Amino acid sequence: MRLLSLARDLRRRRARERNALFVAEGIRTVQELLASPLDVVGLLAAPKLEADPRAAPLLEEAQARGIAVLRVTEKEFRSAAETESPQGVLAIARVPERSFQPLAGRAKLRILVLDGVQDPGNVGTLVRTAAALWADATVALPGSVDLWNAKVVRSAMGALFHHHAFAAGAAELRDFLAAEGVALWGADQSGQEPRAGLPRLALAVGNEGSGLSAETRSLAERLVAIPIAPQVESLNVAVAAGILLYVLRP
Amino acid sequence: MRLLSLARDLRRRRARERNALFVAEGIRTVQELLASPLDVVGLLAAPKLEADPRAAPLLEEAQARGIAVLRVTEKEFRSAAETESPQGVLAIARVPERSFQPLAGRAKLRILVLDGVQDPGNVGTLVRTAAALWADATVALPGSVDLWNAKVVRSAMGALFHHHAFAAGAAELRDFLAAEGVALWGADQSGQEPRAGLPRLALAVGNEGSGLSAETRSLAERLVAIPIAPQVESLNVAVAAGILLYVLRP
Numbered sequence: 001m002r003l004l005s006l007a008r009d010l011r012r013r014r015a016r017e018r019n020a021l022f023v024a025e026g027i028r029t030v031q032e033l034l035a036s037p038l039d040v041v042g043l044l045a046a047p048k049l050e051a052d053p054r055a056a057p058l059l060e061e062a063q064a065r066g067i068a069v070l071r072v073t074e075k076e077f078r079s080a081a082e083t084e085s086p087q088g089v090l091a092i093a094r095v096p097e098r099s100f101q102p103l104a105g106r107a108k109l110r111i112l113v114l115d116g117v118q119d120p121g122n123v124g125t126l127v128r129t130a131a132a133l134w135a136d137a138t139v140a141l142p143g144s145v146d147l148w149n150a151k152v153v154r155s156a157m158g159a160l161f162h163h164h165a166f167a168a169g170a171a172e173l174r175d176f177l178a179a180e181g182v183a184l185w186g187a188d189q190s191g192q193e194p195r196a197g198l199p200r201l202a203l204a205v206g207n208e209g210s211g212l213s214a215e216t217r218s219l220a221e222r223l224v225a226i227p228i229a230p231q232v233e234s235l236n237v238a239v240a241a242g243i244l245l246y247v248l249r250p
Numbered sequence: 251m252r253l254l255s256l257a258r259d260l261r262r263r264r265a266r267e268r269n270a271l272f273v274a275e276g277i278r279t280v281q282e283l284l285a286s287p288l289d290v291v292g293l294l295a296a297p298k299l300e301a302d303p304r305a306a307p308l309l310e311e312a313q314a315r316g317i318a319v320l321r322v323t324e325k326e327f328r329s330a331a332e333t334e335s336p337q338g339v340l341a342i343a344r345v346p347e348r349s350f351q352p353l354a355g356r357a358k359l360r361i362l363v364l365d366g367v368q369d370p371g372n373v374g375t376l377v378r379t380a381a382a383l384w385a386d387a388t389v390a391l392p393g394s395v396d397l398w399n400a401k402v403v404r405s406a407m408g409a410l411f412h413h414h415a416f417a418a419g420a421a422e423l424r425d426f427l428a429a430e431g432v433a434l435w436g437a438d439q440s441g442q443e444p445r446a447g448l449p450r451l452a453l454a455v456g457n458e459g460s461g462l463s464a465e466t467r468s469l470a471e472r473l474v475a476i477p478i479a480p481q482v483e484s485l486n487v488a489v490a491a492g493i494l495l496y497v498l499r500p
Contacts, residue, residue, distance in 0.1 A: 121371065125486045133480040163480050226496060228382035231412050235376045235382050235492065242489035243496045246476060 001021065003042045003070040007080035007092055020095045022148035025086040027054050032158030033059055034131040039094040042068040046077035049088030056233055058089070076187035081165045098166035100176040103137055108250040109200040110135040111184060113173065116143035116207035117237055125153025125238035126205070131163035138165040139173060139202075143213065170215050177202060183221045185248075186212050187240055191197045191223030198247030206243045224248075253292045253320040254265030257330035257342055263396045270345045272398035276337040277304050279288055282408030284311055289344040292318040294456050296327035310337070333401035347399055348416035350426040353387055358500040359432060359450040360385040363423065364378040365466045366393035366457035374395065374405025375488035376455070379412035383495040389423060389452075393463065427452060433471045435498075436462050437490055439472030447498030455491045474498075 009015040011024045021041065024033045031054070033040060043062050049055045049137075062069050072080075081090060102110060112130040117123050123145050130138045140147050147165055159165075177184055185194070186201045188211055204220065206212035212220070226243050228235060235243070260273045267270050271291065274283045281304070283290060293312050301342040312319050314384070322330075324338075331340060353359060362380040367373050373395050377453050379387045379463055397415055409415075433442070434452045438461055454470065456462035464473045478485060485493070 027368050125489065128482065128486060129489050132478040132485050133476075155305060157483070229384050232378065232382040232409060233407070235333075236378060236488065238486065239375065239379050239489050240490035242485065243493050246493045246496075 001090065003044060003068060004076055004080060004232035006070055007044055007090060010092065010148070011080070011082055013149070016095065016146065016148050019093055022095050022153060023082070023090050023092055023150050024084045024151050024153050025087055025090045026154055027058065027087045029154055030089050030091045031058060031205050033091050033093055033161055034058070036158070036161035038161050039112060040067050040098055041092040041094065042070060043089060043091050044070050044072050044077060044080060045195060046072055046074050047086035048074060049097045052087065055089070065170065080126055083154045086089070091092055098164055100168065100172065101168040103176070104180060106136065107199060109250070111182070111202040112138045112241060112245065113184070113202050113204035114138065114140045114144040114213050116141065116210070117205065119208055120145050120149050121155045122237050124152045124206065125159070127152070127156040127163055127165050127242055128159040128166075129236070129238055129247065130241045131159040133242065134249060135245060136164060138163060139214070140159065140165070140167045141170055141173065143207070172209050174219060177219070185221050186217060186220035186225040187220045187225065187244055188212055188217070189225050189234060193227055194224040194247055197211070197250060199250055201248060203241070203244055204247060205237050253294060253318060253342065254322055254330060256324055257340060258293055258484060259359065260342065261330070261332055261400070263399070264395065266345065266398050271342055272345050272403060273332070273340050274403050275331055275333045275340055275399050275400050276338045276404055277302060277308065277337045277339055279404055279408065280339050280341045281308060281410055282342055283341050284308070286408070286411030290317050290345055290409050291342045291344065291408035293318050293341050294322050294327060294330060294373045296324050296338035298324060303336065303441060305339070306348070310351065313432055318462050329442045333404045346395065349412055349415070350418065351428070352414070354430060356386065357449060360495065361432070361452040362388045362491060362495065363434070363452055363466070364388065364394040365462050366391065366460070367455060368395050369458055370399050370401035371405045372458065372487050374402045374407070375401070376407040376476060376491055377406040377413055377415050379488055379492045380415070380495065381409040383492065384499060385495060388413060390415070390417045391420055393457070396428035424469060429467070434469050434476050435472045437475065437494055438462055438465060439474040439475050441475040444474040444479055444494070444497055447468070447500060449496060449500055452464060453491070453494055453498060455487050458487055
């Protein structure tokens with residue numbers, strides 16, 4: 001039963017941080033996880049999973065790779081799952097060790113910075129968008145929802161497993177940008193519409209309600225915005241980041 | 251109690267269509283609704299609403315405009331609400347009558363077509379994005395989630411109340427495009443990256459899993475796509491639509 005109580009425990013951010021483990025829920029997400037270089041610790045499978053034709057190959061692959069599969073009841077499964085309709089399968093995996101270090105010295109660089117983005121669906125979509133639009137990394141600053149929250153993992157649609165996304169402190173980000181001479185631009189409705197980016201650039205997007213933090217704002221060399229119709233208060237943060245990453249592509 | 255049973259009933263699409271009424275949930279959404287030209291029939295308020303400083307002015311405004319306010323228990327409220335944390339307030343309002351007719355004869359035109367988009371959060375974000383990026387209308391074809399679903403209304407952040415969004419049949423869309431000589435472009439990963447649009451253009455986005463329907467595909471003069479990294483299967487549909495509407499702006 002240890003795998004079940006571990007999965008339950010990992011619903012809390014502190015437990016994920018202490019154990020450097022996270023939970024991926026749903027058939028598609030677990031498939032993406034198994035296809036990634038990440039280290040998978042174990043699977044929980046509920047009876048309902050068997051109804052899906054993708055279940056057997058998935059469980060066989062886990063078996064073949066020596067990944068523990070624990071069969072649990074539907075009730076036990078629900079006690080550990082976080083997302084809606086997790087389809088009777090979840091995986092426990094190791095949070096990959098990622099940092100600024102491999103990003104140093106690149107001639108072209110795009111980093112998406114999440115500055116207090118709090119909705120898990122938005123953060124998952126942001127990671128997926130950054131990965132799709134050729135960003136080298138996504139950095140989640142304190143105040144953002146945990147990247148390894150099950151709902152973020154789910155809505156990132158596998159992008160978290162290969163895209164270089166990680167959490168870092170504001171000072172760490174500042175030091176990296178200064179040491180590498182990389183400019184930070186902040187997305188803010190008061191900013192100017194950008195025409196193109198620089199070869200190396202970090203783009204920060206802020207909280208859904210209050211926008212960029214004062215700290216990030218003061219670090220930003222420029223504020224940029226996509227012009228929008230006056231009746232609408234703002235674009236969704238993932239849509240705004242998508243348009244900006246596209247316009248600013250190196 | 252009629253307002254309570256009506257709100258409960260309106261959780262079903264058929265009831266919304268039969269009554270031409272819908273439900274808007276949450277303080278912010280109800281505020282946006284009251285500020286819009288839409289006809290508000292009544293409000294349900296639960297005790298928990300009182301804790302919010304925005305509650306009193308909101309209820310006073312409803313009172314002043316002769317809009318019925320029914321006080322209900324938390325349990326009754328929950329029996330009618332659909333979205334997460336609806337904050338103890340919901341409003342029942344009339345679905346506005348909207349059609350292709352006012353879009354005829356315009357020199358510049360942008361229409362976003364939703365072809366089987368099923369996630370309510372995506373559809374709400376699409377409507378918000380279309381409104382923000384100066385589209386004249388959003389048309390939901392059959393197979394898309396109902397525009398007046400409470401979760402769509404919530405995630406559109408008020409955009410449904412002023413943006414010209416409405417449901418229409420595929421034949422109606424085809425007839426309008428033919429009569430007006432407006433081209434339809436379809437978003438599809440096999441398409442080419444567009445550089446600019448035409449003065450008058452409709453852009454169709456498809457289902458989250460299966461993409462455009464065969465019917466919309468055959469109607470499209472061109473397929474367009476935003477190039478993405480090979481490790482990622484697709485962009486989120488609202489992010490893709492946002493980038494395309496931005497690139498294709500008139």
